Amino acid sequence: xxxxxxxxxxxxxxxxxxxxxxxxxxxxxxxxxxxxxxxxxxxxxxxxxxxxxxxxxxxxxxxxxxxxxxxxxxxxxxxxxxxxxxxxxxxxxxxxxxxxxxxxxxxxxxxxxxxxxxxxxxxxxxxxxxxxxxxxxxxxxxxxxxxxxxxxxxxxxxxxxxxxxxxxxxxxxxxxxxxxxxxxxxxxxxxxxxxxxxxxxxxxxxxxxxxxxxxxxxxxxxxxxxxxxxxxxxxxxxxxxxxxxxxxxxxxxxxxxxxxxxxxxxxxxxxxxxxxxxxxxxxxxxxxxxxxxxxxxxxxxxxxxxxxxxxxxxxxxxxxxxxxxxxxxxxxxxxxxxxxxxxxxxxxxxxxxxxxxxxxxxxxxxxxxxxxxxxxxxxxxxxxxxxxx
Numbered sequence: 001x002x003x004x005x006x007x008x009x010x011x012x013x014x015x016x017x018x019x020x021x022x023x024x025x026x027x028x029x030x031x032x033x034x035x036x037x038x039x040x041x042x043x044x045x046x047x048x049x050x051x052x053x054x055x056x057x058x059x060x061x062x063x064x065x066x067x068x069x070x071x072x073x074x075x076x077x078x079x080x081x082x083x084x085x086x087x088x089x090x091x092x093x094x095x096x097x098x099x100x101x102x103x104x105x106x107x108x109x110x111x112x113x114x115x116x117x118x119x120x121x122x123x124x125x126x127x128x129x130x131x132x133x134x135x136x137x138x139x140x141x142x143x144x145x146x147x148x149x150x151x152x153x154x155x156x157x158x159x160x161x162x163x164x165x166x167x168x169x170x171x172x173x174x175x176x177x178x179x180x181x182x183x184x185x186x187x188x189x190x191x192x193x194x195x196x197x198x199x200x201x202x203x204x205x206x207x208x209x210x211x212x213x214x215x216x217x218x219x220x221x222x223x224x225x226x227x228x229x230x231x232x233x234x235x236x237x238x239x240x241x242x243x244x245x246x247x248x249x250x251x252x253x254x255x256x257x258x259x260x261x262x263x264x265x266x267x268x269x270x271x272x273x274x275x276x277x278x279x280x281x282x283x284x285x286x287x288x289x290x291x292x293x294x295x296x297x298x299x300x301x302x303x304x305x306x307x308x309x310x311x312x313x314x315x316x317x318x319x320x321x322x323x324x325x326x327x328x329x330x331x332x333x334x335x336x337x338x339x340x341x342x343x344x345x346x347x348x349x350x351x352x353x354x355x356x357x358x359x360x361x362x363x364x365x366x367x368x369x370x371x372x373x374x375x376x377x378x379x380x381x382x383x384x385x386x387x388x389x
Contacts, residue, residue, distance in 0.1 A: 012132045015125065016333075016352040023340045031376040032346040036172060036321065036364045038293075042237045042278060043285050049277035053270050063266045065257050067095025067245070071272045074279045075245055082204070082283060083228075084218035085247060091223045092253045094260065095245045095267045095275075099202045099231035102246040104130045104263075106164075106198055106227050109248075109255035111136050116161040117198075118154060122147070122323065122353035122360070124172050124200070136163075140354055146314045147174035147323065151185040158189070164196040164227075165189065170203040170213065173353050173362040174323040175316025177211040187216045190225050197222070202231040202244075203319040205286045206366075208294050211317040217247055224249050234366075235286035236278040241271040293320055296365050296373050303377040310388050320366030323350070326359040328388050335359060335387065343383030345376055 017035055024030045053059050066072070075093050079085040087093060096102040103126070107117065113135035119127060121140045131138045139162070141153050154165060165186055169178035183199075190197040199216045207213050217226040231244040248256055260266075278285065300322060301315065312325040326335065332349035340346050350360025363380070365373050 008133065008135060012129050013125065013352065015129070016348060020336065020340070020346055020348060023337065024346050027340050027344060030340055030344045030346050031372060031379060032367070033363045033365065033373075033376050033380065034346045034348050035367060036234075036319075037239045037367045038234055038237050038289070038320070039367055039369055040237050040289050042241070042274065043281050045281050046236065046238075046274040046277040049273040050270060053273040059269050059273075063269050065261050065264075065266050067093070067267055068269060068272050071095060071276050071279075074276060078279055078282070079247065083201075083215040085215055085228065087247070088223070090250050091217075091247055092250050093245055093247055094253070094256055095243065095272060096260065097242040097244070097264055097267055098233060099200065099229050099244040100126050100130070101242075101260075101264070102229040102231075102244050103127055103198070103200065104133075105246065105256050105259045106196075106229070106248070106252075107131060107134045107136065108259045109252050110196055111163050114161065115163045116159060117163060118157050118165040119354070120149060120154075120167065122173055122350060122355050123166075124168055125352045125354075127166060127168075127200070128354065137161075143174075143176070147171065147176040149178050149182040149186065151182055151189070154186060155189055158193055158195070162193065162195050164198050166198045166200065167216070168200040168202075170206050170318025172203065172319055173321050173348075173350075174314065175319045175321045176314065177207055177213065177317040180212075180214045183214055183216050184219060187219050187222055187226065191222070194225070196225050196227055198227045198229065200229045202229070202234055204230065205235050205283050206290065206293070206320060207318040208297065209317065213318070224251070227252070232275055232278060235283065236275075238271075238274070238278065241274055242268060243271045243275045292370065293366055296370055299370070299374060300363070300365055300377055303374065303381060307381050307384050310384060320364060322363040322365070324361045324363060326361060326384070326388070328359050330359055330387070332359045332361060335361070338387055339380065339383045343379050343386070345379035345383055347380065
């Protein structure tokens with residue numbers, strides 16, 4: 001018999017998206033509003049690059065731990081044009097196997113066991129999981145009623161053990177977009193306290209109305225303490241290709257290389273070629289689909305009207321999520337199960353995002369065509385009306 005089977009992983013939550021996925025598989029015909037992916041595929045130009053990858057036999061060998069030079073070059077151009085981030089001798093780009101790996105790289109590079117990382121609630125669950133895997137402590141700070149940052153509460157949460165403050169804008173799971181003033185206050189805090197500002201910008205192009213995405217690394221003199229995380233999964237339909245990248249202070253490069261070489265050796269080269277094709281087209285590939293996603297967002301608001309006495313939500317400014325607060329004491333996981341098995345509609349319970357007081361649900365509307373989303377939201381609305389009556 002094996003002894004002492006417990007490990008650090010026992011304190012890490014199970015990713016509920018896979019749990020919900022198993023329930024969906026057991027409930028034939030269920031529409032999923034759970035996982036945060038887009039409805040459109042990668043651009044043809046990305047797929048065309050695969051033949052270029054295959055033409056060079058040594059592409060099957062290991063490549064640079066930080067990414068292939070042509071991709072690093074085009075990322076540098078993109079950062080300057082789209083994010084106003086200038087790559088100098090004080091910072092560096094590292095290509096990663098997705099945005100989640102970029103976050104894990106950052107946490108392992110900057111922390112010691114027992115250190116603290118400040119997250120905003122509701123948080124992105126994989127961030128909280130990564131912090132705990134590193135034997136560090138997530139310190140949770142509430143956002144306001146519209147899920148916006150509260151810099152004064154963040155400042156109060158900083159202790160001698162704090163190593164970083166994490167912001168996600170546009171936000172998963174709420175759809176909030178943080179304004180420049182709030183992000184600048186957080187960034188300045190990090191400067192004054194000699195800690196890092198980790199900015200997750202996976203949804204950078206997904207903004208609506210007059211909302212503007214701001215990259216904290218574009219602020220003057222922010223390079224030494226700002227870590228920026230990006231992903232191609234959303235904007236370019238690259239979910240399974242696993243390509244992201246990070247911009248880090250140069251003094252962290254050696255540590256990040258250690259982490260990446262140990263876990264990955266090098267980012268998948270075939271996917272890097274695809275990324276090269278995608279970034280050559282640029283953000284317009286995403287923006288041409290954004291109008292459809294925005295139309296769906298507006299339609300969801302209209303479809304929610306019959307349950308406005310049973311639920312509350314903040315109008316999402318970015319990404320492709322609604323975060324519903326349900327006016328009920330029902331357990332959100334039990335509610336999720338009822339919706340799947342009785343009403344054939346899947347969502348993600350808010351507990352996985354750190355919302356343990358009250359009943360919350362995350363609804364993702366980016367993965368499905370307009371007609372399917374309408375059917376899904378109608379099922380959700382009707383299900384909630386029946387369950388909560």
